[in-house]
Amino acid sequence: MTASLVDQFRLGLDAPICLTWELTYACNLACVHCLSSSGRRDPRELSTAECRAVIDELEAMQVFYVNIGGGEPTVRPDFWSLVSYATEHRVGVKFSTNGVRITPSVASMLAASDYVDVQISLDGATAEVNDAVRGPGSFDMALRAARCLADASFSNFKISVVLTRHNVGQLDAFKDLASSFGAQLRITRLRPSGRGADVWDSLHPTAAQQRVVYEWLLAHGENVLTGDSFFHLAGYGQALPGLNLCGAGRVVCLIDPVGDVYACPFAIHEEFLAGNVRSPGGFCRVWRESELFASLRVPSSAGACTSCSAYDACQGGCMAAKFFTGLPLDGPDPECVRGFGELALAGVAGGAGVPRPSGDHSRRGPVPGSRRGPVPGSRRGPVPVSIGRRPSERACDSSPLAGFGG
Amino acid sequence: MSTKVCFDLDRAWRLHPQVSVRPERFGALLYHFGTRRLSFLKSPKLLAVVRSLELERTARDACTAAGVTAAELPSYASALATLAASSMILAAA
Numbered sequence: 409m410t411a412s413l414v415d416q417f418r419l420g421l422d423a424p425i426c427l428t429w430e431l432t433y434a435c436n437l438a439c440v441h442c443l444s445s446s447g448r449r450d451p452r453e454l455s456t457a458e459c460r461a462v463i464d465e466l467e468a469m470q471v472f473y474v475n476i477g478g479g480e481p482t483v484r485p486d487f488w489s490l491v492s493y494a495t496e497h498r499v500g501v502k503f504s505t506n507g508v509r510i511t512p513s514v515a516s517m518l519a520a521s522d523y524v525d526v527q528i529s530l531d532g533a534t535a536e537v538n539d540a541v542r543g544p545g546s547f548d549m550a551l552r553a554a555r556c557l558a559d560a561s562f563s564n565f566k567i568s569v570v571l572t573r574h575n576v577g578q579l580d581a582f583k584d585l586a587s588s589f590g591a592q593l594r595i596t597r598l599r600p601s602g603r604g605a606d607v608w609d610s611l612h613p614t615a616a617q618q619r620v621v622y623e624w625l626l627a628h629g630e631n632v633l634t635g636d637s638f639f640h641l642a643g644y645g646q647a648l649p650g651l652n653l654c655g656a657g658r659v660v661c662l663i664d665p666v667g668d669v670y671a672c673p674f675a676i677h678e679e680f681l682a683g684n685v686r687s688p689g690g691f692c693r694v695w696r697e698s699e700l701f702a703s704l705r706v707p708s709s710a711g712a713c714t715s716c717s718a719y720d721a722c723q724g725g726c727m728a729a730k731f732f733t734g735l736p737l738d739g740p741d742p743e744c745v746r747g748f749g750e751l752a753l754a755g756v757a758g759g760a761g762v763p764r765p766s767g768d769h770s771r772r773g774p775v776p777g778s779r780r781g782p783v784p785g786s787r788r789g790p791v792p793v794s795i796g797r798r799p800s801e802r803a804c805d806s807s808p809l810a811g812f813g814g
Numbered sequence: 815m816s817t818k819v820c821f822d823l824d825r826a827w828r829l830h831p832q833v834s835v836r837p838e839r840f841g842a843l844l845y846h847f848g849t850r851r852l853s854f855l856k857s858p859k860l861l862a863v864v865r866s867l868e869l870e871r872t873a874r875d876a877c878t879a880a881g882v883t884a885a886e887l888p889s890y891a892s893a894l895a896t897l898a899a900s901s902m903i904l905a906a907a
Contacts, residue, residue: 413854416840423836425843425852470836472845472852498834500847522832522847 414651420658420705423469424695428673429663431459431487432479433769436508439531439542441570441611443674444664445602446479447771452666456486458686462663463490465691466499473500473523477673479665479769482509488517495523504529504568506546507553515553515560527566527594528553533581537574541611558589566633568594573610576617579624583632594633595621597640600732600742601674602765608733618745619644640725643718643745656727657682657704661695664767669694671704674728677766711738718746725749734762821895823874823887826906827867833902837861844902853902860893867903 434449435442454462466474474494481487482505494501502525510526518524528550532538535547557565567586569575575582579595586593600608613621622641625632629649636650653659656672657680663669667685670676682701683694695701713719724730725741733742734756740748756762829835832848841855842864855861859880866876873894874887882890897903 413840413856416838421838470834472834472836472843472847473850500845500850502850525850 414653417651417653417655417659418705418707420701422696423471423692424661425471425655425659426473426475427466427471427661427663428475428477429462430478430665430673431476431481431490432484432665433767434483435478435480435506436483437480437506437543437546438771439546439603440607441531441541441572441598441602441604443599443601443604444477444479444676445765445768445770448769449479450665450769454665454667454685456490458667459486459490460493462667462685462691463494463497463499465685466494467497469692469695471499473502473525476501476503478504480506480508488514491524495521498523501525502527502566505553506542507550510553510556512556512559515556515562518557519560519562525565526557526562527568528557528591529568529570530582530585531570531572532575533578533585537578540574541570541572554589554591558591563590565589565591566594567591568596570598571595571613571621572598573613573617576613576620579621583628592631592633594635596635597637597726597729599674599726599728601728602676603770605732605762605765612743615743615745615747615750618743622648622745625649637726640722640729640741640743641745643722645721647721652721652723654723654727656680657698657701661701663691669698671700672728674726675731677731677763679731679763680728681766709738711736712752713738713740713748716740716746716748731763732765821873821891821898822905823877823891823894824872826871827873827876827894827898827903828906829864829867830901830904835861835864844897846900846902849901851900853897853900856893860890863890863894864897864903 430444432449432453433444433446435446438447481503491501500523504527507528518526530538530550531541532547538547569582583593598604598608598612618641622644625638625648626646634650638648639652642648642652656675661669661671662673663685664676669682669685669691671680671682682698685691710719710724713724725744727737729742730737733753735742735752740752742749742753830846832846834845836843841857842861844853844855855864859882862880863876863882866879867873870876870879877887877890894903
């Protein structure tokens with residue numbers, strides 16, 4: 409029944425269904441897998457007035473809501489005023505936070521708006537598992553924020569988890585934890601984007617764990633959000649709730665803190681840069697006229713996957729995951745459930761020639777209360793210091809389908 | 815999704831005040847800010863029906879006004895039932 413709709417989405421829409429907007433690269437944390445390599449604020453960050461102009465455009469284009477992230481978006485001094493501005497203009501806001509600015513009074517303010525949703529990032533159901541990825545104290549901070557929201561009767565906020573090798577076993581615990589706050593669980597896929605490129609090898613779920621995730625989602629899928637991020641698992645046989653479609657440049661995109669527009673939040677690289685909202689015509693022109701987006705809206709070849717019987721289900725998986733592991737875009741996903749990704753990865757010689765994420769906003773000095781340095785098991789080893797270092801936040805967002813499939 | 819549903823065509827229905835409608839070439843996207851759910855109107859004619867709900871006394875009248883034929887009516891009633899089930903449209907007093 410949705411087949412024709414999916415085809416429509418593949419061709420792209422005149423406006424995104426929703427989009428991710430990273431408001432700042434500044435972050436109080438230094439998560440090892442940060443998809444945007446956040447930490448330090450970029451001095452070229454969009455001003456308050458420029459952000460409002462973007463919101464005006466989104467209103468005119470009837471973008472229903474934006475997923476705001478970062479960095480830690482709430483550290484921007486104008487964050488709450490931008491949220492108000494958006495909701496007053498009928499652009500809903502769902503923002504991701506590590507909880508640092510969620511106080512009882514903020515929670516009450518948020519609970520009073522129908523147009524605001526909150527996602528608290530948590531990557532372990534225990535402090536031990538979470539803090540190893542997100543930094544010491546981050547588990548307690550997230551839970552304190554969740555408690556504030558629950559106490560303010562903010563119902564159905566989200567606990568947002570990036571699945572890793574170390575927390576797949578905690579799926580039930582995450583669900584119980586979310587329920588205990590009257591919140592909903594959201595799980596998303598770890599991408600090798602940003603600093604995630606450095607830790608992906610050691611953190612991404614094993615093949616056996618992927619099967620566990622798939623079975624778990626089939627059993628709980630209706631009540632758990634995924635941002636449609638596990639569509640590569642459809643290769644196991646049964647489609648998961650959602651559209652099972654890569655929406656990059658077709659129904660979703662990313663606006664970064666300096667106004668650069670990328671095809672998706674996991675693809676911060678020149679290769680996927682469509683334009684900048686500061687250029688004439690603004691965001692609307694980028695969305696409608698960029699050559700990159702036009703190219704993403706024409707049917708792509710299945711390439712090496714042509715003969716695979718699972719291709720119709722998995723669609724070759726995630727473009728960003730392939731790109732940042734050095735695999736061709738018309739080949740298998742690195743986490744292909746048939747194992748073709750692992751074979752392909754074996755052919756990527758020691759990381760030579762693997763594209764590096766474009767921006768690195770990691771803080772250079774030690775991050776308070778955080779451990780930095782090369783992560784054990786990193787495929788590519790330490791990053792050349794000339795590129796800088798990296799630290800930050802949450803690893804996921806976007807999908808037109810959060811909430812779809814019910 | 816093809817479950818049989820009852821839908822009262824002979825009463826007034828209204829779009830939920832928290833629902834936004836965005837016309838698309840295939841029909842429209844609906845977004846409910848209260849439930850944060852997205853829905854799709856899969857044809858321009860269904861969009862015309864939904865728009866007409868505001869103006870007509872009953873859903874049946876809205877369908878007629880949008881050019882829905884007697885033969886098409888059951889499938890439109892079913893689509894409206896789905897929208898009602900997700901609170902996209904509400905029975906008016």
